[in-house]
Structures are given as structure tokens and as C-alpha cells.
Amino acid sequence: MTAMHMAAxxxxxxxxxxxxxxxxxxxxxxxxxxxxxxxAKEANAKKLIALLTAE
Incomplete structure (x- = not known):
């Protein structure tokens, strides 16, 4: 697991x-x-989802 995964x-x-x-x-x-x-999707973390899907 990476730091990115831990933050998510x-x-x-x-x-x-x-x-x-x-x-x-x-x-x-x-x-x-x-x-x-x-x-993020599993947790329904809307701000993270928006951040991770932004170009």
C-alpha cells in the first residue's frame, strides 16, 4: 500500500x-x-473522487 492509498x-x-x-x-x-x-469510491469520498478524476 502506498502513501496515496493511505491518504485515500x-x-x-x-x-x-x-x-x-x-x-x-x-x-x-x-x-x-x-x-x-x-x-475513494468505496468510501463515497466525493472530494477525493473529484480530485482524483480531475485532469
């Missing part, structure tokens, strides 16, 4: 913004095959 699990919008700013990939999959977006 804790609904940490600021953490994800920071990770993306410094080049973290939002497409990496966890050992369970989930992306940060998958985790």
Missing part, C-alpha cells in the same frame, strides 16, 4: 493534493488491485 483510506484531501503535486501516481494499484480512486 483516511479521506485526506490535502495529503493527496501534496502527493500529486510532487509527482505521485494516482494509477498505482495496491496489493488488492485497488487504486486510490477505487478506495
Amino acid at each position: 483510506l483516511s479521506d485526506d484531501v490535502e495529503g493527496i493534493q501534496l502527493l500529486l503535486k510532487y509527482g505521485a501516481s494516482k494509477d498505482l494499484k495496491s496489493g488488492e488491485g485497488q487504486t486510490a480512486l477505487d478506495i
